Amino acid sequence: MIDAVNYWWEVDGVRDDLTDPRTSSSEIVQEFLPSSRVVKAFNHMGYHDLDTGARPAGAVGRRAIAVAGDARKDVAAVAAVVDALGFDPVFAVPLAEGVRMQPGTDLFGATTDAAEVRRLLEHFPASTAGKALLAARRAAQRGRARPPSSAATATAGRRARSGPRDRPVPPAHGGSSCAASPGAADRGCS
Template sequence: MTTLGILGAGKVGTVLARLAVAAGYRVLIAGSGPRNRIELIVDVLAPGAIPLTAAEVAEQADVVILALPLGKALPLDEGAGIPRDALAGKVVLDAMNYWWEVDGHRDDLGDPTVSTSRLVQNLLPDSRVVKAFNHLGYHDLDESPQPSGSVGRSAIAIAGDDESAVAEAAAIVDALGFDPVVVGGLDEGVHLGPGAELFGAKKDADGIRDAIDRATATAV
């Protein structure tokens, strides 16, 4: 059984934990502090997931999803919010976005031409980072899963440089109830964040491909 770790016990993190438990994964989840701070939250919102510390999740999980506020994951002191050493060699799915309302006005995160997932990869050079699960709101993540092959199934875009990591991310997206659509390398994550057509938009696989085609044509 694959062990899926989630760093972040907010709305997105708990929804993904609940979907992953339903899909048959062993799920570990951590907030920003001791496990007892999130035990009740996890018990109510993601029953079956196991609350641990961030270090324990990073150490024990096979694949880790980052569902933290980006400003906590990428602070100016070089990643104090992420247990980097424990994530070496692992697939890391980046579900984070830059929100100035939450993260503050940050010159290091606010360049719209730079994928924040590229910044995450730079912070985790020994991990295989894939952008995924960031462009759908938590309500749509919670309410839209369907079995593979369902007509009109909602899709999740994936961007990554490592082919095997992208394939593993696609398998997780499918297992959680969405059609995976690979949109290119990690730098294509700029088309998935706030301000992009796909951000917050519930689309099927063809709709995502059409939106990416428009975005890349405009960029050229």
């Protein structure tokens, strides 16, 4: 299942299950649909840009879509859909890393090429949202029920969901989740 949704606290209201800094929204979707295999994609670019921004493979100015998931074949299948729709897939594995492309992050709303999407994904831990989420996760690990009550943490917790609990999670089945994707090496997958 492709998870293209975003939690908008301004519209959806504040929900404790969706503001918990220990879990990403896509992980909650996965828990809600346990027999499904969830891959997050198509959520950081606006629908109008998805509608008008498609370009053929190799075209100058082709935009990119980040893809996050746990299973190699599922991520590759969604990457093929992204490519077929006219965008370069950029891998942000595992599923918990979908936090890097949600509202409140630098990538959210970006309509840019694969190199810039990769840069924004890599920059997340140093970003305001990334730092706030890291602080919230550390606070949760220390046994606090809620993250520290700074404005940055509260905003990031509501808008930008958290991913893994302060540690990287290896892709499912070992190795890179993008090796099976055509042109993966050209897009920086390893």
